[in-house]
Amino acid sequence: MTHSVEKIGGTSMSQYQHVLENIWMRPRSVNGAETSLYRRIFVVSAYGGITNGLLEHKKTGEAGVYALFAEMDDGRSWQSRLQDVLNAMLAVNMGMFGTEGLNNDMVRKRADQFISSRMADVRDCLEHLEAVCSFGHFQLDDHLHRVREMLSAMGEAHSAYNSVLLLRQHDINARFIDLTNWRSDTQMSFSDHILKAFQGVDLDKEMPIVTGYTQCREGLMRTYDRGYSEMTFSKIATMTDACEAVIHKEYHFSTADPLLVGADNVKPIGMTNYDVADQLANLGMEAIHPRAAAGLRKKNIRLIVRNTFEPDHQGTEIRRDYCSSTPKVEIIAGTRNVWALEVFDQDMVGDATHGQKMADLVFESGVRVLTKDFNANTVTFYLKGNKRRINWLMDRLQQVYADADIRVEKLAMVSAIGSDMKVPGLLQSAAGALSDAGVNIHSVHQAMRQVDMMFLVSDADYATAVKALHSRLVEQADIWQQQQTA
Structure with a gap:
């Protein structure tokens, strides 16, 4: 019908x-x-x-x-x-x-x-x-x-x-x-x-x-x-x-939050894909709940996000098969009040099963995992949740991993997101923009699919980081690409 x-x-x-x-x-x-x-x-x-x-x-x-x-x-x-x-x-x-x-x-x-x-x-x-x-x-x-x-x-x-x-x-x-x-x-x-x-x-x-x-x-x-x-x-x-x-x-589905970077600096996005919507949902900035998007995606139903107060605007169309014609950053988004929970444990080295209980406790705590990283003896979870749940999780982890050093720090996460971000030198440019703005990077995450790039920064630097990345990767994107190929 x-x-x-x-x-x-x-x-x-x-x-x-x-x-x-x-x-x-x-x-x-x-x-x-x-x-x-x-x-x-x-x-x-x-x-x-x-x-x-x-x-x-x-x-x-x-x-x-x-x-x-x-x-x-x-x-x-x-x-x-x-x-x-x-x-x-x-x-x-x-x-x-x-x-x-x-x-x-x-x-x-x-x-x-x-x-x-x-x-x-x-x-x-x-x-x-x-x-x-x-x-x-x-x-x-x-x-x-x-x-x-x-x-x-x-x-x-x-x-x-x-x-x-x-x-x-x-x-x-x-x-x-x-x-x-x-x-x-x-x-x-x-x-x-x-x-x-x-x-x-x-x-x-x-x-x-x-x-x-x-x-x-x-x-x-x-x-x-x-x-x-x-x-x-x-x-x-x-x-x-x-x-x-x-x-x-x-509001429009835009390249960033207009309240942070200025209404004159953001651009409404005409089209993107469900992959981008999923990355936004992970940050809590949902165009649509990821499980709701999954149903539409499977049935190949196009999703349109429209601004209630601008009825003549065509809005943003989210499709299953869309990919930007040229690689680029489409959105700068992020979230504050991210808890970086770091577990250092020497017994972790060489034991592939050592962290299983750790993951179970994180799930049991009810907090949301934005991402995590690990090396030979350290696992860091980047979490969203209230302080009471974080404290509960820290106590339980310390009980199970008695010899581990566990600490928590409040950070902010800022992400560059796009349907195709395979742009040479993108990471270098993004890091440079943050550095030029005086923002110290605590951690960086980028998957091989290159649809998002996450930067963990101090919570106080959140607004500065969003504005810096949007200015360099979106507002100056054409100028920057010309500089790279010159």
């Missing part, structure tokens, strides 16, 4: 008037078909900040409802946090449907009743679970992943339901597809849930608005955590045989 599946991010969803005008009410041709408002399936994220309130802040780690409930504090602070989130949701409803928005009190009351009822159910469920787990036979840890799933569902249910109400007031035949499985006594697999939800949907006449969260037997949160909406998006695209997948974001 000639249709697209499109995901709208949380920051964009908060700017619902722009989404309405630039996306939903803007007819579009899908794969050369006749221009129409329909033949598009929309997967929506929660409004900006709502999921942070329900779970925990994605960047700062500030406790949300889930984190507070997991602590089982006698003060029951999770209850007031839950009310805070509900108040924020009702404020969104007032903005959309109140006097400053649609100015339709009846629609606002419907929106308020929907989310208030669901949040009341959540409160009742958590209170009952709290009571049950006060008995020694029941342990809260056995249920926390289900609590996290339930709370996650609230944000997307809220935004999807509101979107349908809004679209219907503008004479668009929107259809609410609720994948949260709310108050259902059956539990299906991920695939079966998607298939059942789309039975009877007429894409020529209906615009499905789908919750980004899907409740299923596999448990999306356990595997993908906050990437669950992209997994839903990808699964719908592959299960319905979409010809293209579109992600609407609040």
Whole structure:
């Protein structure tokens, strides 16, 4: 079928008037078909900040409802946090449907009743679970992943339901597809849930608005955590045989972060491949979750990343088979707060199995490995995670490797990424750019495939390193290549 599946991010969803005008009410041709408002399936994220309130802040780690409930504090602070989130949701409803928005009190009351009822159910469920787990036979840890799933569902249910109400007031035949499985006594697999939800949907006449969260037997949160909406998006695209997948974001897919290097210095990227998307995901700067990308890649579904606020821009197309016509650096990206955990152990020399337990403990700690390096007697892991998990890992490693010297240092990682970076002298030029900017390089990583080049630098040098590499490898790329061949 000639249709697209499109995901709208949380920051964009908060700017619902722009989404309405630039996306939903803007007819579009899908794969050369006749221009129409329909033949598009929309997967929506929660409004900006709502999921942070329900779970925990994605960047700062500030406790949300889930984190507070997991602590089982006698003060029951999770209850007031839950009310805070509900108040924020009702404020969104007032903005959309109140006097400053649609100015339709009846629609606002419907929106308020929907989310208030669901949040009341959540409160009742958590209170009952709290009571049950006060008995020694029941342990809260056995249920926390289900609590996290339930709370996650609230944000997307809220935004999807509101979107349908809004679209219907503008004479668009929107259809609410609720994948949260709310108050259902059956539990299906991920695939079966998607298939059942789309039975009877007429894409020529209906615009499905789908919750980004899907409740299923596999448990999306356990595997993908906050990437669950992209997994839903990808699964719908592959299960319905979409010809293209579109992600609407609040910014262009660009050569670097415009906030770091300046909006006038970055360039939107017209086309790249899934390999580049994977490298960005490894840094936590996801165009799309790598597991979600894998499904699209296997089905050869092209992915387009578009700027919500510039609807006339063609966006960035990510394809399976793309490779830049000339080798070059396409993106400078990176991440701060990288923990370099170094284990020096003389007993490692000549023992191929010595590090197996080490790798198991890193996995068990729950931190994310960006990369690692090793020589005869030293292994260094470059990790992303909170300090508590890092400390736990260091303690466990010291218990197992009693004679090892273990130390940790906070660094930043900056990467040059491209679909083909086989440029002679590229490493020399990159290192020179950092050196000229006064940045000391702690470690360098480059694989033989030459799609990325990682530099570990001091955390304080992160912004300087990004700007230096972007200036030399992107902004001055043509000049530098001419200098190399002169």
